[in-house]
Amino acid sequence: MKLRLIIEGAVLTATLDDSAAARDFVSLLPLSLTLRDYAGTEKVSDLPKRLSTVGSPPGVDPEVGDLAYYAPWGNLAIFYRDFGYSSGLVRLGRIESGIEKLQGARGEFVVRFELEKAP
Template identity: 60%
Template sequence: MRIRLTIDGHSVDAAWNDSATARDFAALLPLSLDLDDFQNTERVADLPRTLSTDGAPASSEPKAGDLAFYAPWGNLALFYRDGHPSPGLVILGHLTDRDDITRLADADHVRIQPAS
């Protein structure tokens, strides 16, 4: 599945995995979210509801460019730096162009929709 993110007015493509959590997230689209920085590693945003984590691993180690759901807080995380193993973190997909990762570091807003 392909997803299009518009980060502060710039279009960025992402490849989504086929997990139950990613499919549940896709059902929410399109979404417009305000972003906040977290630990100088990721941009985060609250989601309108909790996502399914059926079949998800207990923990994930995010890499720069990963998009993830953090189940304990119910938020979306967009990583612009590598993170640490995190219980409850479910990787949803990743940016397809690694050069777009730098856009995440200062992003204030993202719109997410299915790619056409």
């Protein structure tokens, strides 16, 4: 599934994985979230509900551009810097274009998540 992230008029595109957590995330769309920086590595936001982690590995080693769910806290995380393996982290998908927009964002900002419409 293709996803659009809209930040201050800029559109980032992402592809979601075929997983229970990603399908659960899609069920929340469209969704506007306020993201904030965490540890100079990722942008995070609380989600309105916890996502399913059925069939997910116990953790992942995220890469730049990964869209993930941190199950212990119930939050969304978008990695703009490389990070090591994290237990409880579930990859939802990957941003394909525009990650630099997140890298340069300061303070809190709103992101709208929507499914990309088929042509």
